[in-house]
Amino acid sequence: MLEVTDLGKDFGGLQAIDSVSFTLRKNTITGLIGPNGAGKTTLFNTIAGVYKPTRGSIAFNGEAIGGLSPHRIFHKGLVRTFQIPRPFPDMSVLENLMVVPARQYGERFWNNWFRRGRVRQQEQDIHDKARETLKFLNLERVTHEQAKNLSGGQQKLVEIGRALMADPQLILLDEPGAGVNPSLLAEIIDRIRELHEKGITFLLIEHNMDMVMNLCDPILVMANGRLLMEGNAETVRTDPRVLDAYLGGSPDE
Template sequence: MLEVKGLGKEFGGLKAIDGVSFEMRKNTITGLIGPNGAGKTTLFNTIAGVYAPTRGEILFKGEHIEGLQPHRIFHKGLVRTFQIPRPFPDMTVLENLMVVPAGQTGERFWNNWFRPGKVNEEERALHDKACEVAEFLNLTRVLNLQAKNLSGGQQKLVEIGRALMADPELILLDEPGAGVNPSLLAEIIDRIRELHARGITFLLIEHNMDMVMNLCDPILVMANGRLLMEGSAAEVRTDSRVLDAYLGGEPEVSEAS
């Protein structure tokens, strides 16, 4: 589903990503881990179109997407969430969900005069879909609250809900467990598993190692902007290069990565 080939991103003289290559199969939950400053979020931003790569290729379902604008990548079914949730704070949860789908008839103001029936029909369909997504994420009781009044964990669920409103095929999850209390974290993990069972593919950055080891297969490990290794949870746990990277050693990156 996703192929990254020799990807590089430089900021001045800093190589934030340095020759990263990997492939993701459809309907997997792939983990992306590494110490702070490893280049994980820069990799996400480059895949999602926030940054144009300095070099390399990114293919989604066989189509080159490197350098495309984020909204064009979004419309192809590749959607990302953020470590710090970014809802519209003064809009309700319902409004945050309903605003996501692109090309709504009501976005053109004249259609509200000349095609009110079509606008109302779409609004009802979007309302029903948003309510279904909220119910799935256990957000029904806060549906009419402003997003700024939600807890951090609830805002993380709204982030996932907004991604679901776009009917994604691949979701890039940026630290969904960060700052979330244990009960909500368990709920987020359950929802990811259910969505995976429905056929959605995930690439997930996370520092909670228990979550990664129990949820993800395979796991990608980055250090110093490069891909250190790829393997199962058991392989990652026992790899000396991974231990060195997390404990402050200088990891030896293989030529293949």
């Protein structure tokens, strides 16, 4: 589904990503781990279109997307969430989901005059889909709550909900477990598994090793802007290069 080939991203003289190559198979949950500063978020941002690659290529479903704008990549079915949730704070949780779908008829003012029935029907369809998504995420009780009043874990679930409103094929999850209490973390993990069973593919950055080892296969390990290795949980857990990277050794040793 996703093919990254010899990808590089420079900021001045700094190589944040250096010749990274990997492929994601459809309907997998792939983990991306590595110490702070390894280049994981820069890799996410480059795949999602926030940054243009300095070198290399990115293909999604066989189509080159390297250098496309984030909204064009989004419309192709590749969606990302953020480590720090970014809801519209003064809008309700329901409204945060309803604003996501593209090409809404009501966004063009003349449709509200000449195609009122079509606008109303589409808005009702989006409303129903948002309510179903909130039910799936166990967020029904906060449907009409302002997003700024939610806990960190609830906001992470809203991030996932907004991603789902785009009918994604691949979701990039940026630290879905960060700052989340254990009960909500278990809920997030359950929802990811259920969505995976429904055919959605995931690539996630996460520092919670228990979550990664129990949820992800394969696991990609980055260090110093490079892809250090790829393997299953047992392979990654016992590889001396991974231990060196996390404990301060050089990945080249």
